[in-house]
Amino acid sequence: MxxxxxxxxxxxxxxxxxxxxxxxxxxxxxxxxxxxxxxxxxxxxxxxxxxxxxxxxxxxxxxxxxxxxxxxxxxxxxxxxxxxxxxxxxxxxxxxxxxxxxxxxxxxxxxxxxxxxxxxxxxxxxxxxxxxxxxxxxxxxxxxxxxxDTAFHATMPEHAWRYAIDKETADANSVRRYGFHGTSHEYVSRRTAELLGRAPESVNVIVLHLGNGASASAVRGGVCVDTSMGLTPLEGLVMGTRSGDLDPAVIFHLHREAGLGVDEIDALLNRRSGLIGLCGANDMREIARRMGEGDADAQLAFDIYVHRLKKYVGSYFAVLGRVDAVAFTAGVGENSIAVREAVAGRLSVLGIELDSVRNGVRGDSPRLVSAPTSRVAVAVVPTDEEYEIARQAFALLRQD
Known part of the structure; x- marks a missing residue:
């Protein structure tokens, strides 16, 4: 080099x-x-x-x-x-x-x-x-x-990435959970450890990448052990236009009862679902404005969004066994005070205590928004996927 x-x-x-x-x-x-x-x-x-x-x-x-x-x-x-x-x-x-x-x-x-x-x-x-x-x-x-995007999640154990369907059919068609937003999850988990003044290998982090596309990951010692997205970016959290987790039978029902074709259902679940399907808006700022005006659809969309997030955070506590930090990132995660408050503010039973003053401060640098007495740190870490791509590319060159 x-x-x-x-x-x-x-x-x-x-x-x-x-x-x-x-x-x-x-x-x-x-x-x-x-x-x-x-x-x-x-x-x-x-x-x-x-x-x-x-x-x-x-x-x-x-x-x-x-x-x-x-x-x-x-x-x-x-x-x-x-x-x-x-x-x-x-x-x-x-x-x-x-x-x-x-x-x-x-x-x-x-x-x-x-x-x-x-x-x-x-x-x-x-x-x-x-x-x-x-x-x-x-x-x-x-x-x-x-x-x-999928690489960081390749460390998931088989019991986390394999779907419970016929193995031969799944393997023949590459059907498994891959996960996405990997460069963001890797960057944010590492930066969270640095924020805590610890080596990534010693820290367990739940990363919540909340943009128009949204995903969660459970990272143990710098290694991903579970993530919310699956074969495609459709699985998991409620997103701007994607449904996230859904009973697969909904697809069969829509085909049989509503007469929708495969492409129509694909478009419905990927482009006309999630927040936009629930209330007609996929910008959390617009949803917050409408909630302030008493809009019931906007409030319901927000509540469903937060409910799904809490379910994933709780399940990843169980997966990791010990959690040192929950990190919020991407457009909504970095900027929505209300989302962070609604998610972290209701998880005190897990040792999470949010500091309302810290949470209300906006900034471009990684920061803690948890109370000093919180057993689990809550962090806001602006993601930087471009830097992570550059870092990984440059590291590969230095190995040659």
């Missing part, structure tokens, strides 16, 4: 590309940006580097055009893809299946294997692969490293 310390992190979606350029020597973000509406008549690129902020509005017909535009904006700031200080490009890949459980240097064989995993993540992996292909074409000489 040379002395280059910069990692460009790419998160390629079906119609967008998010990126960050991070210098791992000090963890500084040299540039961040987003290209939106790729393939549509009118696109936009928002780029930030230092104090500079630029918006470019034009059509980006495909990911090649979008990434070339990103490269040009980086070049304008002296941070181009041809810089000798650029060590690697790290790619977020949603699904690694059972094969990819560690950061992986991408070559033709790896790329072909990723294409084989598309059926497990048909909405996400194709876009991730496109971003990889374009980046490799732009810098074929540069290490390209895939970091997988």
């Amino acid at each position: 040379n002395d280059a310390t910069r990692v460009l992190v790419l998160n390629s979606g079906s119609s967008s590309v998010k990126y960050q350029l991070i210098d791992m020597a000090g963890g500084d973000r040299l540039a961040t940006g987003l290209v939106e509406r790729i393939g549509e008549p009118a696109g936009a690129l928002v780029h930030r580097a230092g104090d500079a902020r630029r918006t470019v509005e034009e059509r980006y017909p495909d990911h090649t055009a979008a990434l070339k535009a990103v490269a040009e904006e980086l070049r304008r700031d002296g941070l181009g893809l041809d810089s000798p200080e650029l060590a690697a490009i790290g790619h977020r890949v949603v699904h690694g299946g059972t094969r990819f459980t560690q950061p992986t240097r991408i070559d033709d064989a790896v790329l072909e294997a990723l294409r084989g995993l598309v059926p497990l993540a048909p909405l996400h992996n194709p876009a991730n692969i496109t971003g990889i292909e374009v980046a490799r074409a732009l810098r074929p000489d540069l290490p390209q490293i895939a970091v997988f």
Whole structure:
């Protein structure tokens, strides 16, 4: 490995590309940006580097055009893809299946294997692969490293990841619990341990990643032993537009009694359920506003959301045996005082005591919001998935 310390992190979606350029020597973000509406008549690129902020509005017909535009904006700031200080490009890949459980240097064989995993993540992996292909074409000489959302959860024991269905059928079709948001859960569990002044290996943490997508994990000594999402990101907590846990027979009932087809039920459960299905809004700020006005649907949606969270927190106490901290992260977890109060404030029987003053303080740094007398720490830890991807990619380079 040379002395280059910069990692460009790419998160390629079906119609967008998010990126960050991070210098791992000090963890500084040299540039961040987003290209939106790729393939549509009118696109936009928002780029930030230092104090500079630029918006470019034009059509980006495909990911090649979008990434070339990103490269040009980086070049304008002296941070181009041809810089000798650029060590690697790290790619977020949603699904690694059972094969990819560690950061992986991408070559033709790896790329072909990723294409084989598309059926497990048909909405996400194709876009991730496109971003990889374009980046490799732009810098074929540069290490390209895939970091997988599912990887952190690969340590779950079989009794946690296996569904109780016929084993041969499950194995033949790769049906098992994989879990997602892994880079966030890994980052937050580690940062929580640091916040407590302890080594990750000595700390048991329940991580609650609460954004529009939401998931929980039980982390014992830095190792995931259970998580709420399953074969897909649909299982688990109530989310912005996803139902979370559901009796599977609901699907058969809707097909037989309502005449809904498979695709219609898929759309219902993934896009028109959760908070938006319960009250017509999936933004917790809007729900809180409506609750304040006495809106019964908003209140019910909030109560169902919190009830599911409490069930998972309680079950993960049982799984872990000892819990040192509960960590809230992502958009809702970091910013909703009411959600944290409703969840943690009702779990005093488990040794959780929230400090209302601390909980009411907003900030961008990891912080404790539990009372000094609380047996279990309650933390708010802003997630940083891009940094975690860069960290893992850079660590892999240093091993070579």
